[in-house]
Amino acid sequence: MSINPKTLPRPTPETRHFWEGVRRGELLLQQCEGCTHVYFPPRPFCPGCASREIRVIRASGRATLYSYVINHRLPKWIDAPYAIAVVELEEGPRMMTNIVDTPQTPEALVLDMPLEVVFEPVTADISLPKFRPARGGVR
Amino acid sequence: MTPGSVAIVGAAESSQLGLAPQVSQIQLHADAALNALADCGLGPGDIDGLACAAEWPTEIAHYLGITPTWVDGTMVGGCSFMLHVRHAAAAIAAGLCSTVLITHGESGRSWVGTQAMQINQASLAGQFELPYGVLGAPTMFTIPALRYMKEYGLSHEQLANVAVVQREWAAQNPRATHREPITVEDVLNSRIIAWPFHVLECCLVTDGGGALVLTSAERAQDFPARPVYVLGTGESVETPMISQMADFTSSRAFRVSGARAFAEAGISHADVDHLMLYDAFAHLPIYGLEDLGFVARGEAGAFIWERHTAPGGKLPVNTNGGGLSYMHSGMYGMYALQESVRQLRGTAPAQVPGAEISVCHGVGGMFGASGTVILANQRS
Numbered sequence: 001m002s003i004n005p006k007t008l009p010r011p012t013p014e015t016r017h018f019w020e021g022v023r024r025g026e027l028l029l030q031q032c033e034g035c036t037h038v039y040f041p042p043r044p045f046c047p048g049c050a051s052r053e054i055r056v057i058r059a060s061g062r063a064t065l066y067s068y069v070i071n072h073r074l075p076k077w078i079d080a081p082y083a084i085a086v087v088e089l090e091e092g093p094r095m096m097t098n099i100v101d102t103p104q105t106p107e108a109l110v111l112d113m114p115l116e117v118v119f120e121p122v123t124a125d126i127s128l129p130k131f132r133p134a135r136g137g138v139r
Numbered sequence: 140m141t142p143g144s145v146a147i148v149g150a151a152e153s154s155q156l157g158l159a160p161q162v163s164q165i166q167l168h169a170d171a172a173l174n175a176l177a178d179c180g181l182g183p184g185d186i187d188g189l190a191c192a193a194e195w196p197t198e199i200a201h202y203l204g205i206t207p208t209w210v211d212g213t214m215v216g217g218c219s220f221m222l223h224v225r226h227a228a229a230a231i232a233a234g235l236c237s238t239v240l241i242t243h244g245e246s247g248r249s250w251v252g253t254q255a256m257q258i259n260q261a262s263l264a265g266q267f268e269l270p271y272g273v274l275g276a277p278t279m280f281t282i283p284a285l286r287y288m289k290e291y292g293l294s295h296e297q298l299a300n301v302a303v304v305q306r307e308w309a310a311q312n313p314r315a316t317h318r319e320p321i322t323v324e325d326v327l328n329s330r331i332i333a334w335p336f337h338v339l340e341c342c343l344v345t346d347g348g349g350a351l352v353l354t355s356a357e358r359a360q361d362f363p364a365r366p367v368y369v370l371g372t373g374e375s376v377e378t379p380m381i382s383q384m385a386d387f388t389s390s391r392a393f394r395v396s397g398a399r400a401f402a403e404a405g406i407s408h409a410d411v412d413h414l415m416l417y418d419a420f421a422h423l424p425i426y427g428l429e430d431l432g433f434v435a436r437g438e439a440g441a442f443i444w445e446r447h448t449a450p451g452g453k454l455p456v457n458t459n460g461g462g463l464s465y466m467h468s469g470m471y472g473m474y475a476l477q478e479s480v481r482q483l484r485g486t487a488p489a490q491v492p493g494a495e496i497s498v499c500h501g502v503g504g505m506f507g508a509s510g511t512v513i514l515a516n517q518r519s
């Protein structure tokens with residue numbers, strides 16, 4: 001699926017580490033040093049307890065398919081129906097993504113199926129974390 | 140706010156509803172406002188409080204010639220008008236103003252005098268949702284539904300049936316955009332928009348407007364139409380990102396807003412004669428029935444299937460035909476409020492006999508916000 005530049009993420013000071021991590025092939029989350037809450041999307045404090053004592057952790061990349069739709073009303077730059085999915089990471093947080101390397105059909109996309117992250121380069125600066133059916137290859 | 144201390148005394152929709160390419164968005168506000176003022180026999184000079192969402196209050200005040208002492212530009216999406224009613228009732232009760240005009244106008248289909256909103260690519264939604272091919276509400280608001288279907292066994296037929304039942308109500312409404320009967324098979328055979336949602340399970344895209352006039356209950360008898368009293372209200376917000384909604388089978392904003400409104404009104408669910416549940420998509424009335432406590436979790440699909448919300452049922456829901464069949468200009472909450480007022484005045488096209496209490500519940504964004512207004516045609 002090709003991409004419209006108007007839909008690319010524009011990192012902020014608080015999220016730049018995440019996008020730099022994706023460029024390197026790492027999916028980064030944050031964890032509170034106080035209450036141990038693991039959260040996403042990034043912010044420099046814990047949304048659970050408001051502590052500023054947080055650290056960046058690397059996610060395993062393992063996830064399950066939580067919910068999705070298959071979009072049939074296509075934009076000009078995309079040529080076939082595609083799933084817009086929400087996955088649940090092994091560490092707990094959920095994130096929106098696309099499911100790749102599998103047919104974009106209800107039969108192929110079964111809720112709770114195991115997935116693993118892949119990193120899809122889009123531009124020189126931006127790669128996107130996407131997920132494919134698990135092969136056990138993620139660290 | 141004391142239940143029943145503030146009343147809706149003027150209410151009207153825009154002169155044209157559905158397709159209005161000859162009217163700009165701000166004029167839809169003004170047209171609806173002038174109709175609502177005429178409904179209660181007031182002029183712009185009588186209004187000292189103003190609330191609106193799709194335009195700035197500054198624009199509307201200047202355009203209509205209003206000098207407000209209280210303004211509310213709360214904009215949380217399609218339920219903004221439920222929040223405006225809540226804020227207006229509090230403002231009137233506190234003496235900040237005496238007579239509030241709430242306006243809405245939206246050139247949602249013709250795009251005259253307005254422009255599409257763009258997601259900020261640096262916002263969290265812009266960074267963490269927009270890159271994955273989301274294209275407006277049909278590709279986002281719908282995402283939790285599949286999870287709900289798995290958790291509770293809601294069938295595709297039960298989801299489709301929401302649209303079928305609402306079309307039955309629309310058939311009784313001369314102003315409804317679509318009035319011809321449909322079947323579950325028709326819905327499931329209609330064009331797929333974002334599977335599992337078909338086009339008949341997605342709201343219409345129309346032009347229109349609506350306006351309300353509120354004042355204190357003491358003055359409410361002085362106007363030509365039967366007053367509709369505000370018994371209780373609630374509001375809340377959860378998240379601007381559908382992917383971060385805490386529970387995909389239930390809206391926190393719905394639960395918080397609904398519970399607050401019922402507590403404030405001091406009524407029980409059995410007291411409710413008529414219910415409006417903002418239906419941008421077919422799963423919304425299902426979440427609404429459950430999160431407001433009318434049925435237990437997971438039971439709403441069967442409840443609608445058993446025709447309890449249909450014409451002749453014990454809990455009439457979305458009696459104008461809803462966003463699925465009546466109209467939906469983008470922010471539908473105003474039109475839901477208008478139908479609740481019509482039902483309590485006894486002037487609805489599909490009138491519920493003897494309706495005394497109506498609950499009007501709205502959503503904003505993609506399960507991002509909520510507002511609930513409980514109305515009655517008796518003061519207490």
Ligand SMILES: [Zn+2]
Binds near residue numbers: 035046047048
């Ligand atoms: Zn914490």
